[in-house]
Amino acid sequence: MKISEYSEKQLVELLRRGHLLLRLKPFVARVQSDIASIARDIALMYGEFETVPIDSFADFHVSVVLETGIFGWMKPRARFYFDGRPSFVPLPVNQAFAMLEWGLNWCIAAHSHQYLVIHAAVVEREGRAAILPGAPGAGKSTLCAALITRGWRLLSDELALLDMATNVLYGTCRPVNLKNASIDIIKQFAPEVVMTEPVADTTKGTISLMRPPKGSVSLVESPAHPAWIVLPRYSPSAPPKFESHSRAESFMLIAEQSFNYDIHGGKGFNAVGDLVDQSLCYEFTYSKLEDAVRAFDDLCRGRVE
Amino acid sequence: MNKRMLIVSALTDTGVLSDLSCAEWDLLIRQGRRANLLARLAYQLTANDLMDAVPAQPRLHLISALRMVERQDKAMRWEVQCILKALGNTGVDVILLKGAAYVMAGLPTANGRTFSDIDILVPKRHIAEVESQLMLNGWQGTHHDDYDQRYYRQWMHEIPPMRHIKRGTTIDVHHTILPESARLKINTPALFQNAVELPGHKRLFVLHPEDMLLHSATHLFHEGGLDNGLRDLFDLDSLFRFFSETPGFWERLVPRAAELGVTRPFYYAVRFCTMMLNTPIPGDVVAASRIGKPSAALSLFMDFCYRRALRPVHESCATAGTGLARVCLYVRSHWMRMPFPLLVCHLVRKAIRNSTPPSWDAPFARDPN
Numbered sequence: 001m002k003i004s005e006y007s008e009k010q011l012v013e014l015l016r017r018g019h020l021l022l023r024l025k026p027f028v029a030r031v032q033s034d035i036a037s038i039a040r041d042i043a044l045m046y047g048e049f050e051t052v053p054i055d056s057f058a059d060f061h062v063s064v065v066l067e068t069g070i071f072g073w074m075k076p077r078a079r080f081y082f083d084g085r086p087s088f089v090p091l092p093v094n095q096a097f098a099m100l101e102w103g104l105n106w107c108i109a110a111h112s113h114q115y116l117v118i119h120a121a122v123v124e125r126e127g128r129a130a131i132l133p134g135a136p137g138a139g140k141s142t143l144c145a146a147l148i149t150r151g152w153r154l155l156s157d158e159l160a161l162l163d164m165a166t167n168v169l170y171g172t173c174r175p176v177n178l179k180n181a182s183i184d185i186i187k188q189f190a191p192e193v194v195m196t197e198p199v200a201d202t203t204k205g206t207i208s209l210m211r212p213p214k215g216s217v218s219l220v221e222s223p224a225h226p227a228w229i230v231l232p233r234y235s236p237s238a239p240p241k242f243e244s245h246s247r248a249e250s251f252m253l254i255a256e257q258s259f260n261y262d263i264h265g266g267k268g269f270n271a272v273g274d275l276v277d278q279s280l281c282y283e284f285t286y287s288k289l290e291d292a293v294r295a296f297d298d299l300c301r302g303r304v305e
Numbered sequence: 306m307n308k309r310m311l312i313v314s315a316l317t318d319t320g321v322l323s324d325l326s327c328a329e330w331d332l333l334i335r336q337g338r339r340a341n342l343l344a345r346l347a348y349q350l351t352a353n354d355l356m357d358a359v360p361a362q363p364r365l366h367l368i369s370a371l372r373m374v375e376r377q378d379k380a381m382r383w384e385v386q387c388i389l390k391a392l393g394n395t396g397v398d399v400i401l402l403k404g405a406a407y408v409m410a411g412l413p414t415a416n417g418r419t420f421s422d423i424d425i426l427v428p429k430r431h432i433a434e435v436e437s438q439l440m441l442n443g444w445q446g447t448h449h450d451d452y453d454q455r456y457y458r459q460w461m462h463e464i465p466p467m468r469h470i471k472r473g474t475t476i477d478v479h480h481t482i483l484p485e486s487a488r489l490k491i492n493t494p495a496l497f498q499n500a501v502e503l504p505g506h507k508r509l510f511v512l513h514p515e516d517m518l519l520h521s522a523t524h525l526f527h528e529g530g531l532d533n534g535l536r537d538l539f540d541l542d543s544l545f546r547f548f549s550e551t552p553g554f555w556e557r558l559v560p561r562a563a564e565l566g567v568t569r570p571f572y573y574a575v576r577f578c579t580m581m582l583n584t585p586i587p588g589d590v591v592a593a594s595r596i597g598k599p600s601a602a603l604s605l606f607m608d609f610c611y612r613r614a615l616r617p618v619h620e621s622c623a624t625a626g627t628g629l630a631r632v633c634l635y636v637r638s639h640w641m642r643m644p645f646p647l648l649v650c651h652l653v654r655k656a657i658r659n660s661t662p663p664s665w666d667a668p669f670a671r672d673p674n
Contacts, residue, residue, distance in 0.1 A: 056328075057328075057330050057363060058331055059362065059366070061335065083619070084619065084620050112365070113372040114365045114368055114369055114372075260372075262376065263372055265376060
């Protein structure tokens with residue numbers, strides 16, 4: 001059954017009992033929460049995602065629950081639990097859904113050593129994937145959000161899962177994290193996108209999550225072949241420009257941005273080497289999203305040197 | 306199927322895995338992960354060619370855990386080399402303890418075992434020299450507070466843990482195996498006398514088989530926080546099984562426990578290994594181990610506590626009294642560690658300084674965002 005087929009009341013109840021098993025292919029997350037706003041945001045963001053029966057295997061058991069205590073009623077805070085064990089610091093309750101998202105990212109990054117888990121956005125077109133590694137503030141999520149509203153398929157905006165045996169990429173196609181100015185920029189760029197209410201004053205500034213496109217969600221199980229590694233760099237009033245990026249530096253960047261590169265030892269080294277070998281590596285400077293999307297279309301058509 | 310101890314059933318008889326439901330696999334993986342025994346299970350399944358029979362979803366978690374310990378094993382070997390290099394000039398013999406010893410001595414106890422730090426044992430007269438050589442080679446002391454320094458140096462069996470500034474690895478330098486202030490007095494010179502040099506290494510030792518087992522028992526049954534209690538019990542099980550082939554091991558075990566002054570923890574090791582893990586221990590050794598048995602009342606009480614506390618710290622494993630048992634063992638561990646007046650001063654200081662319970666510092670290495 002899809003999340004969109006449940007009423008909000010049903011979702012609240014499922015969450016309260018911890019009976020919501022959300023399929024985030026290739027994983028299943030079992031979610032528990034006593035915070036009503038989480039049900040609303042799950043309905044908004046995960047409408048196209050399936051649930052699985054209660055007696056299924058869940059990879060991650062997570063909860064986001066209100067903190068009890070003397071000050072709880074004055075300034076309510078929520079805390080993330082991984083399988084009953086409190087994790088991370090409690091945050092104001094209006095950040096509960098974002099905390100669930102961050103917590104799930106942590107679950108995947110810390111427990112999925114069947115993959116090389118790279119901190120990068122991945123978008124795909126015609127079976128070929130562009131990997132945008134995550135230098136903070138470089139605009140990887142903004143660029144990713146823009147591309148997926150114009151024909152590119154979303155694999156992930158945070159975690160690229162590289163299957164080292166077959167050298168293909170997977171993503172969980174979860175909501176895109178937008179921060180600060182990029183929230184309004186994306187709203188103007190693509191007024192049709194659905195976002196959560198912006199939440200101010202988080203550790204990352206103001207944040208809002210963007211619903212993944214329906215078409216991308218339905219293709220979540222299809223892997224993509226790495227074709228480009230693009231290091232985005234937002235630079236005010238600069239024209240869009242791809243510049244060749246050194247393979248060695250791209251290698252180091254991917255290795256540094258991988259959560260479990262060290263765990264894989266020699267296999268990880270070879271996997272990153274293969275990834276870089278089969279990709280064209282660029283640094284991409286841009287200021288306007290319209291131009292950036294056009295430049296990426298050229299990239300896809302092989303018109304970039 | 307006893308769902309409370311699914312991980313124990315799975316590790317003691319992999320046959321039970323053939324008819325687990327999805328929900329049971331779900332629980333097994335969670336219990337195993339919490340008890341730090343997932344990789345051990347994965348290792349056993351791989352060794353017995355059973356991994357392919359595991360359903361795909363839980364299999365990925367088992368493989369993931371195995372990757373992690375393979376990496377730790379490599380890191381451990383490298384770290385030992387770094388320590389030996391750092392201490393090369395001192396001419397001090399280094400005895401590896403616990404996890405590092407299991408790895409370097411090639412014991413099956415190391416298979417699928419998780420590690421967090423390296424423990425070494427050196428004679429007390431060389432502690433200052435070892436500490437300064439480690440510092441010169443990049444290890445930094447922790448616990449800089451005056452009270453903590455005094456706590457470690459005056460009463461403990463180790464100096465404050467040292468952390469390498471680049472690698473972030475931690476080393477615990479011990480001069481004996483129980484706190485100096487502890488009620489139980491250890492015959493430390495005897496431990497050093499019987500240490501066994503590891504072939505292929507210079508000045509690198511592990512404890513003699515009986516001593517290794519007795520140290521493992523002493524450590525487990527003096528611990529207060531039993532987060533890894535079940536894993537440590539499986540260590541003991543593995544040591545009993547492996548050394549049972551060593552000539553003279555069983556004959557020497559009980560006399561040695563008496564010589565070192567650790568008959569009580571040895572009794573508990575025999576008691577709970579046989580009771581909970583069906584460890585094969587000869588009847589005469591079980592009978593002889595009773596010289597360390599406490600009074601009947603205390604014995605019943607300890608059974609109550611350890612049968613509950615030597616489980617994964619997971620909601621699915623809790624029974625009536627689990628919380629109480631853990632608190633009692635925590636208090637007991639402090640009681641054992643130092644004389645009463647000292648304990649009162651220590652706890653008052655700790656209470657004033659730190660009101661946050663230790664279990665809340667979930668050690669999440671990296672926030673993915």
